[in-house]
Amino acid sequence: MQHHKSTSALLLTVALTASAGTPVPFGVATFTPLPGPSATSADTPYTMSDDSSIIVGFSTSANLTVPVKWVNDNFALLPLPPGNTQGIARSITADGSIIVGNAGSSFNPRAVKWIDNVPVLIPGPSTNVRSMAAGISADGTFIAGTAEPTNSSRPAWFSLTASGYLPSLQYPLNSFGTGEAISPDGRFIVGTSVRASGAQSACLWTDLGVPIQLPDVPGIPAGSGAYDINREATIVVGTAGIYAVRWVNGGVPELLGSYSNDSFFDNLAGDLTDNGRAIVGIGARSSAIPVAFLWREGRGIAPLKEVLESEFHLDLTGWTLTAASAITPSGSAICGRGTNPQGKVQAWVVRFAPPCLGDLNNTGTIDTADLVYLLGRFGQIPSADEPADLNSDGSVNTADLVRFLGRFGTAC
Ligand SMILES: [Ca+2]
Numbered sequence: 001m002q003h004h005k006s007t008s009a010l011l012l013t014v015a016l017t018a019s020a021g022t023p024v025p026f027g028v029a030t031f032t033p034l035p036g037p038s039a040t041s042a043d044t045p046y047t048m049s050d051d052s053s054i055i056v057g058f059s060t061s062a063n064l065t066v067p068v069k070w071v072n073d074n075f076a077l078l079p080l081p082p083g084n085t086q087g088i089a090r091s092i093t094a095d096g097s098i099i100v101g102n103a104g105s106s107f108n109p110r111a112v113k114w115i116d117n118v119p120v121l122i123p124g125p126s127t128n129v130r131s132m133a134a135g136i137s138a139d140g141t142f143i144a145g146t147a148e149p150t151n152s153s154r155p156a157w158f159s160l161t162a163s164g165y166l167p168s169l170q171y172p173l174n175s176f177g178t179g180e181a182i183s184p185d186g187r188f189i190v191g192t193s194v195r196a197s198g199a200q201s202a203c204l205w206t207d208l209g210v211p212i213q214l215p216d217v218p219g220i221p222a223g224s225g226a227y228d229i230n231r232e233a234t235i236v237v238g239t240a241g242i243y244a245v246r247w248v249n250g251g252v253p254e255l256l257g258s259y260s261n262d263s264f265f266d267n268l269a270g271d272l273t274d275n276g277r278a279i280v281g282i283g284a285r286s287s288a289i290p291v292a293f294l295w296r297e298g299r300g301i302a303p304l305k306e307v308l309e310s311e312f313h314l315d316l317t318g319w320t321l322t323a324a325s326a327i328t329p330s331g332s333a334i335c336g337r338g339t340n341p342q343g344k345v346q347a348w349v350v351r352f353a354p355p356c357l358g359d360l361n362n363t364g365t366i367d368t369a370d371l372v373y374l375l376g377r378f379g380q381i382p383s384a385d386e387p388a389d390l391n392s393d394g395s396v397n398t399a400d401l402v403r404f405l406g407r408f409g410t411a412c
């Protein structure tokens with residue numbers, strides 16, 4: 001691991017390219033409900049491998065929460081270390097070969113790694129203290145989480161090797177905090193630290209360097225949290241005030257949206273694509289049913305169920321999507337939790353085929369409906385990621401129409 005003395009310079013450099021990049025490739029969508037261990041279990045996925053073939057999370061039955069995984073959409077329990085009765089799987093490497101999370105009995109969690117389905121406790125700062133693993137780098141080398149080297153929780157990082165716990169991260173604020181995620185390259189950790197006022201603040205750590213407190217929303221009282229970071233370490237997502245937000249290059253947070261004006265931490269952005277142009281999370285009013293949301297550059301925030309039904313023609317009658325936990329780095333899949341038509345809390349994954357040039361309404365064919373769509377935008381300077389701009393030159397005009405007609409009548 002290299003030591004980066006100039007994080008802010010690095011962040012600034014990447015800042016200039018952060019808002020460019022390829023569109024999120026949303027093509028034809030398929031929605032797959034994931035099986036659970038029983039008809040009464042409540043199942044929650046946390047995240048997935050880059051190709052979405054392995055999804056990890058937890059399942060709760062009769063007040064017992066156990067770590068689980070879905071491999072090719074088939075359910076399996078993850079084994080617990082001897083003597084442990086509960087656990088949660090929180091993160092997974094890019095290829096799905098290593099999973100990390102927690103195991104314990106009642107309120108005594110320990111960080112755990114699963115390699116080849118074998119659970120092994122990750123050594124903490126000392127024996128007999130609590131620790132939790134929340135994120136793992138793409139290759140599995142480094143792990144972010146929380147530990148208690150003293151009597152309070154601290155953001156922590158661990159090595160996958162036998163040594164486990166690494167020297168403490170510094171704390172920009174008060175002495176309490178959490179580590180929530182690590183960048184795919186293992187160089188950056190995001191999480192929270194607590195100010196003297198008691199308010200939580202989103203923070204970014206780079207290696208063992210000086211941590212950065214991410215700014216608040218101007219005019220909004222303090223209180224924020226960071227939950228994930230993209231591959232280039234240019235974009236951090238989380239919550240600030242009552243908003244789901246993203247911080248681009250450590251600047252003032254962009255407000256993605258809010259489904260509540262009740263209190264802090266009601267609206268959380270939890271995961272993002274590599275290019276940061278698609279973000280998923282949970283919006284909630286404290287007293288209401290949470291909303292799984294999707295935010296897209298140029299299109300803004302919307303309940304994921306509405307997007308899937310209106311833009312992708314899925315029939316989700318009877319479903320309530322209550323949490324969107326993760327999106328793959330390419331945007332090819334989103335997983336989360338919902339309540340199915342039978343009232344069971346169930347895990348699901350929605351996968352998107354690669355975008356199909358000319359299939360402007362995501363039906364899998366290029367026909368009259370797509371032509372109507374294109375003509376409806378003819379002459380416009382569209383927002384980012386407009387599919388009717390077939391040649392991606394920033395306007396919808398004759399060149400796009402010619403290209404479209406060349407594909408008319410074909411299937412994806
Ligand atoms: Ca179509």
Ligand SMILES: [Ca+2]
Nearest residue numbers: 389391393395
């Ligand atoms: Ca064009």
